[in-house]
Amino acid sequence: MKKSLVLLLCLVMVASAFLAGCSPKEDAVTETTTAPASEATTEAPMVEAEPSGTLVVGITEASGNFNPHYYSSAYDGYVVDMVFEGLIARNFEGEYEGSVADSWEYSEDGKSITFNMKKDRVFSDGQPLTANDVVFSYLVLADPSYTGRYSSTVKDMVGYDEYYAGESDTFSGVEAIDDYTVKFNFKEALRVNFANCGSAILPAHYYGKDFAPGNTASVEAITTDAMGSGPYVVSQFKEKELVYLERNPLYVGDDYMVKEIILKFVDQTTDIVELTSGGVDLLAGVIDPKKISEARNAGFSINSYNRSGYGYIKTNCEAGPTADVKVRQALYYSFNVKEFVNSYYYDADTDQVLAVTQYHPFSQISWAIDDALLDSMIEYDFDLDKAKALLDEAGWLVGADGIRYKDGQPLELKIAAMPDHDILATLIPMWERDWGQGLGVKLTVAYLEFNTILDYVIYNSDANVDNWSLFFLATSITTPDPHSLYTTFHSDYIGSGMDNTSRYSNPKVDELLDQAKAIMDIEEAKPVYAEIAKILNEEAVMMPVYANTYFDLYATKLVDFKTSSLYNWVSALKDAKIVE
Amino acid sequence: MLKYIARRLLHLIPVLLIITIILFAMLQIMPGDPVNAYLGIGSNATVEQQQQIREMLGLDQPVHIQYLKWLGRSLTGDFGTSYKFRKPVADVIGTYIWNSFYLNIVAMFFAFLIAIPVGIKSAVKKYGLFDNFWTVFSLTGVSMPSFFFALILIFFVAIPSKWLPLNGMRTTIFLAKGYDSFGQEVLDVLKHMILPVTVVTISSLASLTRYVRNSVIEVINQDYIRTARSKGLSEKVVIYKHAFRNALLPIVTLLGMYIPSLFGGSILLETVFIWPGIGHVLFTSIGDRDYSMLMAANTFYAILMLAGNLLADVSYAFVDPRVRVK
Numbered sequence: 001m002k003k004s005l006v007l008l009l010c011l012v013m014v015a016s017a018f019l020a021g022c023s024p025k026e027d028a029v030t031e032t033t034t035a036p037a038s039e040a041t042t043e044a045p046m047v048e049a050e051p052s053g054t055l056v057v058g059i060t061e062a063s064g065n066f067n068p069h070y071y072s073s074a075y076d077g078y079v080v081d082m083v084f085e086g087l088i089a090r091n092f093e094g095e096y097e098g099s100v101a102d103s104w105e106y107s108e109d110g111k112s113i114t115f116n117m118k119k120d121r122v123f124s125d126g127q128p129l130t131a132n133d134v135v136f137s138y139l140v141l142a143d144p145s146y147t148g149r150y151s152s153t154v155k156d157m158v159g160y161d162e163y164y165a166g167e168s169d170t171f172s173g174v175e176a177i178d179d180y181t182v183k184f185n186f187k188e189a190l191r192v193n194f195a196n197c198g199s200a201i202l203p204a205h206y207y208g209k210d211f212a213p214g215n216t217a218s219v220e221a222i223t224t225d226a227m228g229s230g231p232y233v234v235s236q237f238k239e240k241e242l243v244y245l246e247r248n249p250l251y252v253g254d255d256y257m258v259k260e261i262i263l264k265f266v267d268q269t270t271d272i273v274e275l276t277s278g279g280v281d282l283l284a285g286v287i288d289p290k291k292i293s294e295a296r297n298a299g300f301s302i303n304s305y306n307r308s309g310y311g312y313i314k315t316n317c318e319a320g321p322t323a324d325v326k327v328r329q330a331l332y333y334s335f336n337v338k339e340f341v342n343s344y345y346y347d348a349d350t351d352q353v354l355a356v357t358q359y360h361p362f363s364q365i366s367w368a369i370d371d372a373l374l375d376s377m378i379e380y381d382f383d384l385d386k387a388k389a390l391l392d393e394a395g396w397l398v399g400a401d402g403i404r405y406k407d408g409q410p411l412e413l414k415i416a417a418m419p420d421h422d423i424l425a426t427l428i429p430m431w432e433r434d435w436g437q438g439l440g441v442k443l444t445v446a447y448l449e450f451n452t453i454l455d456y457v458i459y460n461s462d463a464n465v466d467n468w469s470l471f472f473l474a475t476s477i478t479t480p481d482p483h484s485l486y487t488t489f490h491s492d493y494i495g496s497g498m499d500n501t502s503r504y505s506n507p508k509v510d511e512l513l514d515q516a517k518a519i520m521d522i523e524e525a526k527p528v529y530a531e532i533a534k535i536l537n538e539e540a541v542m543m544p545v546y547a548n549t550y551f552d553l554y555a556t557k558l559v560d561f562k563t564s565s566l567y568n569w570v571s572a573l574k575d576a577k578i579v580e
Numbered sequence: 581m582l583k584y585i586a587r588r589l590l591h592l593i594p595v596l597l598i599i600t601i602i603l604f605a606m607l608q609i610m611p612g613d614p615v616n617a618y619l620g621i622g623s624n625a626t627v628e629q630q631q632q633i634r635e636m637l638g639l640d641q642p643v644h645i646q647y648l649k650w651l652g653r654s655l656t657g658d659f660g661t662s663y664k665f666r667k668p669v670a671d672v673i674g675t676y677i678w679n680s681f682y683l684n685i686v687a688m689f690f691a692f693l694i695a696i697p698v699g700i701k702s703a704v705k706k707y708g709l710f711d712n713f714w715t716v717f718s719l720t721g722v723s724m725p726s727f728f729f730a731l732i733l734i735f736f737v738a739i740p741s742k743w744l745p746l747n748g749m750r751t752t753i754f755l756a757k758g759y760d761s762f763g764q765e766v767l768d769v770l771k772h773m774i775l776p777v778t779v780v781t782i783s784s785l786a787s788l789t790r791y792v793r794n795s796v797i798e799v800i801n802q803d804y805i806r807t808a809r810s811k812g813l814s815e816k817v818v819i820y821k822h823a824f825r826n827a828l829l830p831i832v833t834l835l836g837m838y839i840p841s842l843f844g845g846s847i848l849l850e851t852v853f854i855w856p857g858i859g860h861v862l863f864t865s866i867g868d869r870d871y872s873m874l875m876a877a878n879t880f881y882a883i884l885m886l887a888g889n890l891l892a893d894v895s896y897a898f899v900d901p902r903v904r905v906k
Binding site: 056063064065070071072073145146147148149151152155220223235236238239240241242244260262264265266267269270273274277279448449450451452454455456459460495496497498 | 611612613615616618619620625626627629630632633636664665666667675676679731734735739746747748749750752755756757851852854856857860861867868869
């Protein structure tokens with residue numbers, strides 16, 4: 001179930017056109033609007049242990065690459081998660097529990113973890129799943145010829161550097177102790193090591209038929225014909241149309257009682273009609289309030305949960321006027337985030353604001369958040385005078401034309417914006433009013449398509465460092481562990497192809513991030529993360545704009561379906577049933 | 581005639597080369613990184629790995645070498661592997677292009693079937709009620725965005741009917757479990773075609789009727805039509821024998837031009853109807869910087885366009901003896 005820490009989906013852009021959200025709720029809430037009382041017969045005996053029923057799920061589109069080591073879209077990831085298992089998986093509370101693993105223990109020095117595996121696991125062709133398959137799966141990730149996106153999983157393991165460089169013939173990071181015991185060896189004792197043990201397990205006899213160290217091409221070549229030990233098998237894939245999965249008859253256990261899953265590819269403009277007309281049974285992660293109220297009125301069940309992620313503005317901390325902390329703070333004080341959230345996310349139907357404003361860099365559901373942290377955040381309440389004073393202090397003074405100058409240079413903000421983007425179309429006029437006319441900042445808006453913005457701030461960021469002052473993007477974080485901040489704010493990750501997009505460099509933050517990742521106990525790590533958040537907040541490195549709520553809309557025939565932000569609909573299938 | 585075709589074909593070679601060079605250059609100018617398409621957005625690959633992928637894809641080499649390599653491979657029929665689909669480009673395009681073709685060929689058949697008689701009748705009774713109706717219809721048809729019309733049909737026809745499918749090309753359950761017979765599949769696909777074909781037909785009908793009408797009007801004003809009329813020939817013979825055959829000339833050209841569009845997909849329409857066609861695939865390929873897909877598809881369309889032109893000229897020569905003399 002290994003997913004990358006941060007999935008910046010293109011979807012975010014598409015979705016933001018339909019954005020909505022909901023009032024902050026701590027946990028998933030199920031509001032069932034199956035009105036008539038006459039229907040309360042669901043308590044009828046359900047002793048049947050046989051999987052039954054068909055669930056049609058509307059998703060955007062899977063490309064057909066269901067190889068867990070190589071897939072690249074979140075939609076393909078749904079299929080991967082249904083077909084494959086890892087040693088460990090997250091439960092509804094977001095904590096890890098054994099999946100293929102039965103139990104585990106850490107070594108004395110905390111650097112090694114030994115997993116005892118369940119002995120009844122088989123792949124869908126009947127072959128047993130053994131420690132050998134686990135070793136094989138990690139060997140592919142560590143291979144010098146591996147070209148997938150998950151190499152960071154093995155990067156911290158013992159022997160990776162030597163094996164990747166070709167200096168060693170064996171990879172000592174993952175060892176099979178016996179058929180059902182596997183040991184992971186890490187270079188350092190880090191809290192975050194554990195998550196790296198959950199990568200999907202591939203059958204060595206199937207994916208590794210033609211595999212030789214240094215040549216992973218044959219592993220990569222198996223895309224649609226996926227085989228794992230998970231609860232479902234892919235029995236049909238039609239490009240651009242659907243994926244049809246059936247319950248794996250060899251899967252042991254009473255879980256996953258829905259017999260057939262069809263992932264039907266739908267379009268955002270008509271997906272709600274498909275739901276209400278019965279074409280699909282489930283739409284997950286919906287954010288448009290109109291769709292939600294339509295489903296509510298039509299008597300569908302609704303789950304809602306906080307999105308694990310947020311939309312944010314990042315400023316260029318290396319070049320241009322925003323390299324100065326005072327300029328960043330001035331911009332933050334004169335950016336009325338609350339006004340935006342309260343108007344943009346207002347849902348007239350329920351008279352609620354469907355998103356929250358936050359000032360810390362963590363996901364809404366991160367364990368790093370507690371009252372002490374929230375209290376320590378500067379909320380940057382809208383204050384134009386304070387902003388002006390900060391700019392004066394920084395030496396940017398208003399010139400004859402109303403624009404601020406310093407050393408003869410105008411205070412110019414180069415905004416890298418996306419065209420036809422609902423949120424930006426609302427934000428830019430606000431900025432023109434408050435930053436432009438209010439503060440005397442010259443705003444230059446460059447409309448760039450999504451991939452070009454990524455080119456500016458990630459792929460080719462070294463060459464483009466002078467081309468932008470700020471940009472807007474959204475992020476989804478797939479872990480409650482605040483370690484996900486590491487690559488986005490550590491100075492080692494400044495440069496082309498890397499994640500520190502605001503190019504923020506602070507030795508103190510680097511030190512704290514390094515310190516925090518090694519702390520095993522969550523409670524001990526919290527204050528360190530709080531300190532990091534405080535520095536980032538004070539220095540206005542990032543302005544989180546909104547953190548919204550996701551809604552899962554589904555037919556009432558689907559019961560016991562509990563989702564949360566880290567326990568998506570695929571995970572929730574574990575306990576779900578179809579009651580016709 | 582054969583000599584003429586052979587000469588024209590020879591002329592196409594340098595044209596095609598220039599087109600591919602321009603296409604290749606345009607892809608290079610685009611900002612963004614194709615390695616991203618390969619890894620997917622938000623990947624955790626290290627910088628060394630990104631470099632390794634760049635080398636594997638040959639993107640680290642100078643542009644002219646990349647082009648020559650591409651040309652060499654393409655001439656042997658190997659158009660490379662799609663970065664996103666991880667499959668040979670020819671397979672990916674082959675899968676989707678036929679779906680677009682089925683839709684377009686049916687729509688084109690209906691469009692010409694309706695446009696020719698309507699155009700002639702409008703021309704004969706110029707500014708009459710019939711002509712005025714089709715003028716308004718054409719203007720509306722041309723002005724209305726096809727995706728909007730598609731949504732109207734979905735919401736006001738398909739949903740109330742409870743029989744017409746909202747979208748897709750095949751019924752979900754058949755797709756998952758297969759059809760009982762080929763006949764059942766054809767019927768199912770035809771049923772799914774009704775709405776999209778209506779939209780495509782109406783949007784191409786609009787301009788097509790205008791073409792036919794104008795071309796007939798032009799011919800009707802010629803001296804030889806007056807001569808035919810003064811010979812005492814019936815109006816029917818004048819129009820269908822003398823006028824129409826001459827008016828066909830520009831329409832034949834039009835037909836040639838329509839051929840490339842048969843294989844092209846409409847992005848918006850395919851998105852709204854979730855028709856598994858080529859338009860949407862290519863559109864997302866641009867966003868993903870899937871160079872090999874874009875090069876292969878654009879070259880294919882260039883060839884089709886050139887072939888369509890050639891076909892139009894050749895058929896023109898067949899219909900109009902004057903062209904052949906030259």
